[in-house]
Amino acid sequence: MLEFPGATDGPWSRFVVAPDARGIGTVRYPRVEARDDDCAKKLAKRTLTNLYNERPAWLANAHAKLDNAVAHAYRFPVDLTDEQILERLLALNLERSTDESETAKKSGAQKRTSRVKTADEII
Numbered sequence: 392m393l394e395f396p397g398a399t400d401g402p403w404s405r406f407v408v409a410p411d412a413r414g415i416g417t418v419r420y421p422r423v424e425a426r427d428d429d430c431a432k433k434l435a436k437r438t439l440t441n442l443y444n445e446r447p448a449w450l451a452n453a454h455a456k457l458d459n460a461v462a463h464a465y466r467f468p469v470d471l472t473d474e475q476i477l478e479r480l481l482a483l484n485l486e487r488s489t490d491e492s493e494t495a496k497k498s499g500a501q502k503r504t505s506r507v508k509t510a511d512e513i514i
Contacts, residue, residue, distance in 0.1 A: 393420040 397403040397418035399410045410416035425431035442450065462469045467479060 393422050394418065395420075 395418050396415060397407050399407050399414040399416065401407075403418040403420065406418045406420050407414075407416040408419050423434065425434050459469050462471070465479070465483075467476065471479070
């Protein structure tokens with residue numbers, strides 16, 4: 392059993408035990424433990440790296456759907472190469488940077504500069 396502090400409105404809410412008035416309690420999350428050595432070997436292989444290297448169909452499909460959604464959001468064709476995508480994103484970034492600079496000049500806004508930190512603020 393893993394135990395750590397958590398809130399009743401957080402992602403671990405169903406595992407929170409004895410919350411206080413603020414909704415903070417102890418998360419008691421059941422830890423997966425292998426029944427035997429064979430199960431332990433199988434469980435040790437269940438990592439994100441191995442999952443991505445195996446590239447199961449459901450994961451490849453999820454990536455394809457996400458890629459299509461992002462392409463549509465940027466109004467890019469879905470069949471662009473990675474290099475073409477990067478070229479378009481760079482052009483878009485430069486265009487927006489230029490637009491922001493022109494807007495700042497028109498409004499008379501000055502470039503923000505950070506203040507000098509005192510000796511006790513430097514870690």
